[in-house]
Amino acid sequence: MSPQAPRVTVVVIGYNDAPHVADAVRSALAQGPVVHEVIAVDDCSTDDSVAVLHSLADADPRVTVLRRASNSGGCGTPRNDGLDAARGEYVIFLDSDDTLAPGAADALLRAALRHGAQVAAGLCVRRELPSGRDVPWQPELYRKPALVARPELRPRLVHDTLCVSKLYRTSFLREHAVRFPEGRFIYEDFVFGARLLAAGPRIALIPDTVYVWHVRRAATKLSISLDRSGIDNWRARIEAHRQAVEILRAAPGGAKRLARAARAQFLDHGLRMYTRELPARDPEYQRAWWTLTRAYLTEFDAADLDAAPAPGRVIARVLLASPRPRDLERLREVAARPARLAPPYARDRDGTPVWSDDLPQVALDHLLVRPLRLLPLAVDAELRPSGGARLLLRLHELYGRVAAAGPALVDVELTHRGSGRPGLRRTAAFAVETPGETWTAEVRLDLAALDGDVYDLRVRLLFDDGSARETTARAVAGPGLLRRVAVPGGRRGILLVQPYATTVGSLAVRLAPGVRGVAGVARRRLARALRGLRPGGGPAR
Template sequence: MGRVSVVVVVYNDAERLPTAVQSALDQTLPDVDVVIVDDHSPDRSFEVAQELSAAQPGRVSAYRLAENSGSGGGPRNRGMAEATGDYVMFLDSDDVLPPTAAEVLLRAAQEHGAEVATGKAVRRELPAGRTTVWAPGLYDTDAGAVLPGSVLHGIGAHPEMLMDTLVVNKLYRRDFLKRTGLAFPSGMLYEDFVFTGRLYAAQPVMAVIADPVYVWHVRRAAASLSVSLHRAVIENWRDRVAAHGLVVEDLRSAGLGELAEEAQAKFVDYDLPMYLRELPQRSAEYRAAWWRITREHLAGFAASAFPRAKAPYRWLVRSVMALPEPPAPALLGRLVELAAAPPRLVPPYDGDRDRPLLGDGPTAVPLDGLAALPAEELPVTVEGTVTAGATVRVSLLLHELYGRLAELDPRTVRVELTERSGLRPPLVAHAPLSAVNGGWAAEVAFPAGGLGSPRQLTSWSMRAEIGHADGSASTTEVRAAEAQRRRRDTVLLPPGRVLLVRTHVSERRALMLRCAGGLAGARRAAGSVRRRLAGR
């Protein structure tokens, strides 16, 4: 069928390296070899790599860079240079390949004469084990993805592929890599963004499949966080912006001007709000530097790129560009909530129905496009107040939005509690909406006994779906009402059980419930709080 070389890069990860390598050797495709490249680790990573090579001569080879490259780009480039297979895949030392990954990707590539085959990457949070699909809109058919099973001749007709910035969920024909000169940049973070951008600029024939081909382990409590999780350092944002700039430049140089603008719109829709909603947690120095870097980057965007982005995130861009410095906490808080997914536009609502505004005074931003948004895209705000007892009640207030909701005539609300681990089924409650001054109100209730577990802490997020008279719906994360504060309630449940219910308000004012069942659960909850405080 063709031989596949799996390039495994490692830095300071001797303990997990054997598991990653074994997952490559255990592929159902028989002709797979492994190229390990150590990025000059201070631990025993290279010694372990040599031991693995000695144990599997001819199947595993080990190399070490003369000095640390500072990112994954250097060792991956070395791995590509040393690979001898007809095809190349990439694997990080703390992740694993599903057993059939190489086989299903190679079959798709060869059946369609594709230079690249790409499939589903699964994010697995450890130690809890919760799994989610990376870019579900592209690869998860259960989430409505339509591309699996198709063959793309470049991604110009499918700019949504720009959301996939991974290099590890793909198989590459090696002669294609050599012919195009594809390589990773050295010495910068987010080198995978740049490589993937260059891949798209090369317009390969690419087969898309729905099979899981990569398991990405997310260890949020790890001593050394991955690049994507280490966002509290301003260099992370600076390198992400630089990587995005290189992607746009490479697409333009390849004559793909429209795709370059789509990449800029993707930055507005995805990268910008993801970092902006974390700004209240950062230092004043970080916020000032972030604001300056972001304004400079956005100033270079094509004016025609912004209409491609979603309206609420265009409003974010205009607010950032209108303000030379980070705004005061009140306005920053409103921007943070507008950056949520989905966006929330919270009171006070400035301007009027004919000219809605975000903010007031000379830096106010017109909310262009609000009147044309369909119900499912409206940045509605539903506020909640929790009363905990044997029944946990949530009082809800849906705010009017410049008359848009009155036009739709909201009738019902469906509230869904989702447990973070993914191991518990969602809890759902329904209620009718009643008109009140400034909006609509309702109350939903959940049996407290269904929220806790004697074996683990449970953390529940809360979403509301508003049903309108015409059958349309608007969905939002429930926001904590201004009067709602973080609090703990001890609830007694029959027969003599204890449940600790903590009403939590996140930095972006999302309303959450955290529960611990029994005295042992309460002790675990207290220990979790102590560990979080100690880590600050």
């Protein structure tokens, strides 16, 4: 950028995050002269965060430290403080435990200036730690450069609910009072994003990776959005989403179209995510969640439901049809990605596919016309490690669609959980088990050829009519199936194999090769058992 180029302010917010905040600030400073100032807002931390920030300010005059006198309880207030203090013509928001990608500010500013856009947005990646695996956030929006003249022309914009990974014209935010909710308000991004879209900015989209969102699921204290352990988190998410929808509905022009898209996004993302976790919750949480969700869904009309992809739409209709929690395991599988629909497969008196005999009002007639590659096919999987690892797969019929396509082959892939790289691939043929009901395949797996770690099972179903479907397989929890087994491990001598069901019920396998790996598992298991024997230690798991 030339010396006359507009200035960019990066607002970094943090609370008790001394181990990470320096990396965030340095990533902003490393953007070069395009970043005129970094405003670090400390939300009254009680750790060494302020000392870390002042040392950075002493080393670089671009850093300004603002320390709140009291903790706000959320992320909105410190971001507003930073926005109020910003002197740059453009502003970027950055959380203390994340980083800006190299060149992000320059790429975003060039796009904004080129198109005269009040907002420029780029790709955010979720970096799972400690594995380092990057998962792109809403990549469909950022596949190629684009200019959106008005937000309603690209309703999918509502799917990117993050306030980060974007550059904003400071005067535009101030002129239209686009601010964050104050105080302890979780999911403040929802409301900020709705206010932004309702103001009707011109938005430039770029395919560059501009933001790295660090996801530390094993952290001692989870981030506000990742901590979904209590019902208050879901209540806060509903309230933030409700406010966002109302902001869009009240806006002039075509923003009402965005409000409908926002409700469809809630069904496809938030509702599915929390439904996947529901079977693991205690009954009290399940009842409270069910009641809260049903109450919110009554605010949706038929068109809102119809606008959502099928899995979220089906879950919503089951919730609305039943006053009490039911079919949680089955709903969890519908919420999976890709979706699965487990039997039994009921029909009403007219022969229309329905959720169950006692909920015939929840019709599944879309399954009769949906492309086979998108059908929620159910595949059961049993991994038998002893005597040479065998993977047994069973494919279920789905209202006649499977038999009509003709199951032929199944491609099996064990994918390394951390890196996403394929570790083992095999192909097997399907055989008819029960005509018109189930098909089976058996695959031999050389587990000793894999490194010790966790592997997810993916399957690709190939049919005689030329169609295909990629999906996951349900872990069958029969007697002796989901338990640790020590088997001969080739050059390592021994291999400990643990088939298990993931959060959504899919089959995965954990491998511990060699005597040292087996001993490590035994030590961890013993430690858990001893903790469970101590008073107040709870049961061993």
